[in-house]
Amino acid sequence: MSVEAGAxxxxxxxxxxxxxxxxxxxxxxxxxxGKLWHLGPLWFMSNAQIATLAVGVLGVTTGGxxxxxxxxxxxxxxxxxxxMAAHSAQGPQLGLPQMIQSRPQxxxxxxxxxxxxxxxxxxxxxxxxTLLASDALSATVHGSTKLWIVVVTVLSIVAxxxxxxxxxxxxxxxxxxxxxxxxxxxxxxxxxxYPPGAFDLGNFKLAPFLLQFSVVAGYQISWxxxxxxxxxxxxxxxxxxxxxYWTYGGSALGALWIMAIGSGLxxxxxxxxxxxxxxQASGDRLFHGFGAVILVFSAxxxxxxxxxxxxxxxxxxxSASDSFKRVQPTVAVRVVTITFTALISLVLALIxxxxxxxxFENFLLLVLYLFIPWTAVNLVDYFIVRHGHYAIAEIFNPxxxxxxxxxxxxxxxxxxxxxxxxxxSTGIFSxxxxxxxxxxxxxxxxxxxxxGILYWVLSRNIDVDAEAALAARExxxxxxxxxxxxxxxxxxxxxx
Numbered sequence: 412m413s414v415e416a417g418a419x420x421x422x423x424x425x426x427x428x429x430x431x432x433x434x435x436x437x438x439x440x441x442x443x444x445g446k447l448w449h450l451g452p453l454w455f456m457s458n459a460q461i462a463t464l465a466v467g468v469l470g471v472t473t474g475g476x477x478x479x480x481x482x483x484x485x486x487x488x489x490x491x492x493x494x495m496a497a498h499s500a501q502g503p504q505l506g507l508p509q510m511i512q513s514r515p516q517x518x519x520x521x522x523x524x525x526x527x528x529x530x531x532x533x534x535x536x537x538x539x540x541t542l543l544a545s546d547a548l549s550a551t552v553h554g555s556t557k558l559w560i561v562v563v564t565v566l567s568i569v570a571x572x573x574x575x576x577x578x579x580x581x582x583x584x585x586x587x588x589x590x591x592x593x594x595x596x597x598x599x600x601x602x603x604x605y606p607p608g609a610f611d612l613g614n615f616k617l618a619p620f621l622l623q624f625s626v627v628a629g630y631q632i633s634w635x636x637x638x639x640x641x642x643x644x645x646x647x648x649x650x651x652x653x654x655x656y657w658t659y660g661g662s663a664l665g666a667l668w669i670m671a672i673g674s675g676l677x678x679x680x681x682x683x684x685x686x687x688x689x690x691q692a693s694g695d696r697l698f699h700g701f702g703a704v705i706l707v708f709s710a711x712x713x714x715x716x717x718x719x720x721x722x723x724x725x726x727x728x729x730s731a732s733d734s735f736k737r738v739q740p741t742v743a744v745r746v747v748t749i750t751f752t753a754l755i756s757l758v759l760a761l762i763x764x765x766x767x768x769x770x771f772e773n774f775l776l777l778v779l780y781l782f783i784p785w786t787a788v789n790l791v792d793y794f795i796v797r798h799g800h801y802a803i804a805e806i807f808n809p810x811x812x813x814x815x816x817x818x819x820x821x822x823x824x825x826x827x828x829x830x831x832x833x834x835x836s837t838g839i840f841s842x843x844x845x846x847x848x849x850x851x852x853x854x855x856x857x858x859x860x861x862x863g864i865l866y867w868v869l870s871r872n873i874d875v876d877a878e879a880a881l882a883a884r885e886x887x888x889x890x891x892x893x894x895x896x897x898x899x900x901x902x903x904x905x906x907x
Contacts (some may be wrong), residue, residue, distance in 0.1 A: 431574025491631025629779025827862025
């Protein structure tokens with residue numbers, strides 16, 4: 412699909428009163444805009460924030476030393492970001508947000524399986540991010556933590572409502588601030604007095620190493636449910652390769668940088684490590700007050716990520732609702748779903764306990780387990796089975812070719828997840844293989860190939876050529892209906 416001659420980009424398309432209107436609907440070619448490089452700072456800054464810092468401490472806090480924790484970070488980021496960035500390439504080609512793209516694999520209704528897990532992730536991450544931001548502001552600007560939880564939530568709602576373009580610009584501005592402030596902080600962290608053995612390669616422990624690797628890889632894979640949301644307005648003539656590179660480079664650099672700082676702080680602080688106080692104390696080693704500057708800036712970064720979670724949570728909630736009763740995307744729908752998602756996270760953040768790190772570790776592992784089979788199925792379908800070609804209008808048709816229940820995707824997901832269970836290793840549950848390996852977690856290496864290969868085998872009889880021919884026949888109507896802001900299935904009969 413290419414942009415027609417004379418159909419220049421219209422950045423104002425799909426907006427009402429400054430607020431983005433489009434949600435799960437297809438973005439027509441005439442509204443495509445933006446630069447490919449915008450993906451770099453967006454994914455850099457989305458990762459370069461202190462919730463990500465907390466991911467980088469687990470190898471040290473569970474008994475590993477600093478050098479092996481850093482090696483685990485490099486491997487986990489390198490592998491996990493690969494899958495996340497591969498999803499990003501889908502956005503410009505399809506003009507759709509990420510999770511609605513699950514319908515061709517899981518079905519019009521069956522996709523609710525993965526949407527429920529995605530919504531859990533959006534709400535869960537927002538609880539942790541809101542708590543961290545409020546703690547950072549309470550420690551510096553002062554005031555009640557509960558008050559700051561409310562303030563952070565309100566600011567996040569506003570950013571999410573304004574939408575796609577504002578979120579991109581916000582992350583670009585924050586990237587420049589991070590490079591300056593955390594560039595200085597990185598120098599401070601490099602010269603911290605680390606304990607003996609912190610860089611001893613001979614002091615290797617498998618369980619902490621694999622925990623750090625798995626959590627980092629899972630954290631990066633967890634971004635896969637976001638990525639097309641922020642690339643879908645780009646013109647489709649951007650290449651898959653360059654979309655992948657800009658997403659991978661920004662995300663991997665931001666994650667590895669801030670995780671390495673977290674690992675260093677955990678090794679330096681030892682048993683007294685606590686995310687907010689330790690970060691402030693390290694900054695104050697440069698001069699008193701610099702730690703407070705770091706924390707206030709970090710809170711701004713967390714607000715931006717909370718906005719991403721509200722934005723994605725809204726899209727997921729609309730997708731799920733649409734599976735039961737077709738939804739016409741409007742500003743009102745976005746306002747209601749973003750506000751509802753924010754209220755859930757707000758209430759849970761207000762009643763949360765202080766046991767942040769333990770809960771965060773278990774939550775990250777849960778996210779890893781839930782999305783490994785999905786990412787395998789989705790990527791195999793896009794790159795190997797259908798080669799990026801979908802009948803987009805059929806994704807919105809409950810009686811369309813993708814069906815209500817995608818038995819191939821659902822079956823591959825469930826089998827892959829079941830195969831992972833013996834390898835789970837968390838503070839809540841450990842499988843028999845993990846117990847036999849002293850807590851080492853190998854589930855990532857099982858779930859990906861089992862789900863991906865099984866889906867490929869089950870999908871070999873899909874008539875991809877017929878699907879491509881249908882997409883070509885529906886292309887003009889798809890563009891016309893999208894420009895008039897109607898659903899692509901407008902006028903189609905419902906199932907049953």
